[in-house]
Amino acid sequence: MDKFEKMKEKAEALDAQDPLRKFREQFVTQQGRIYMDGNSLGLPAKESIDGVLRVIEEWKILNIDGWLKGKIPWFIMPEELGRRMAPLVGALPEEVVMSGSTTSNLHSLVSTFYQPEGKRRKILADELNFPSDLYALASQIRLKGGDPAEDLILAKSRDGNTLEEDDIIALMDKTVSVAILPSVLYRSGQLLDMEKLTRSAHEKGILIGFDCAHSVGAVLHRLHDWDVDFAFWCSYKHLNGGPGSPAFLFLHEKHFGREPGLAGWFGYVKEKQFDMEILFEHAKSAGGWQMGTPCVLSAATLEAALKIQQEATIEKIREKSLKLTDFLIELVDTFLSDEPYCYSIATPREHERRGGHLAIEHPKEAWRICCALKARGIIPDFRPPRIIRVAPVALYNTFTEVWEVGRALKEIIENKDFERFPKERSAVS
Ligand SMILES: *Cc1c(COP(=O)(O)O)cnc(C)c1O
Secondary structure, X not given: OXXXXXXXXXXXXXXXXXXXXXXXXXXXXXOOOEEOEOOXXXXXXXXXXXXXXXXXXXXXXXXXXXXXXXXXXHHHHHHHHHHHHHHHHOOOHHHEEEOOXXXXXXXXXXXXXXXXXXXXXXXXXXXXXXXXXXXXXXHHHHHOOOOHHHHEEEEOOOOOOOOOHHHHHHOOXXXXXXXXXXXXXXXXOEEOOHHHHHHHHHHOOOEEEEXXXXXXXXXXXXXXXXXXXXXXXXXXXXXXXXXXXOOEEEEOHHHOOOOOOOOOHHHEOHHHHHHOOOOOOEOOXXXXXXXXXXXXXXXXXXXXXXXXHHHHOHHHHHHHHHHHHHHHHHHHXXXXXXXOOOOEEOOOOOHHHXXXXXXXXXXXXXXXXXXXXXXXXXXXXXXXXOEEEEEOOOOOOOHHHHHHHHHHHHHHHHOOHHHHOOOOOOOOO
């Protein structure tokens, strides 16, 4: 048996000792398919599908009364699911609410916190952030009468894949009003030191918020204790809420008294929402930052999805996630980095700088290698220009599957499988 084949035994041994092993069967996995894209769209839990069917039943039977009589009354679903989400991100129950989308929450929170005044007019972000966040930030600056070319400053990457916290901190000066940064970078999978960045921002009188779309459900957060001002994230990635499931936002309790930048009636003091007063009075909790009616059907997956997270515990999820990515790094380093393979790891290797997915770089053929992986039933995703993103998810992926990914990466080069695919990319990757 060659050395690579021997690694399969190691994978099987790791699977046999995996304390989260039993969770895989709670998800819908498919024969002949190795899903490594849970950081883009998590797999459905079987119970989440039951949850959707239950809400449809509630709609059929209870009609309008579902707002107060649903198993989770629809009217308070955003607060209730926020309360259940809170421990997962280290927040107080009333500091989290379900609302809108990642991007709409960014708008709502930045419009609340970004109050340019005197010389403090700038928003600090970074050039590796999800582009949507940067589009939104530029538009927020324009709404306040500024010019994004001057007022949006972007921390630069030294290597095109990662950021140095100290480079970001060096830009924190008296001209910066708010900093908005990612927790885990969507391409390279780097985890930033949110605690350190928050401390440094506050020392300079800067408010700070994090886009946690790629970290919630995969890494530990202590948003309240770190004193983060605000944060937002979606629920369809590591939280497995399904396509378009609603997002969440976190607002530190010390800010409950601020006026929401984008107000709407679901942010009204809950007990008085139906008094239909003309003057707005927002709930003094994260709930005050909701706008309109919650997406009840799309949220119906989340009760089960959050229950599974809670049962597995984020500590164990994180521990296994790091072991899975460690194992893949070992395969790439040991077997796949030299000619003719030429793969390399663009994600930082230190555990405290790594999120839940890995960025494997290939100098020339990343796109066509992704096509060849898919043709073999392995689902990664591609991020231009050179990155194959692979997310082995602790709740449902196995070490043996990671080994299979390594074998596929190896054979695709040995057999030149990728040459069968066109060089043009498709619209969604
Ligand atoms: C996935 C993701 C988003 C997506 O925003 P939507 O409003 O849900 O489309 C935003 N920011 C980051 C960093 C993401 O990873």
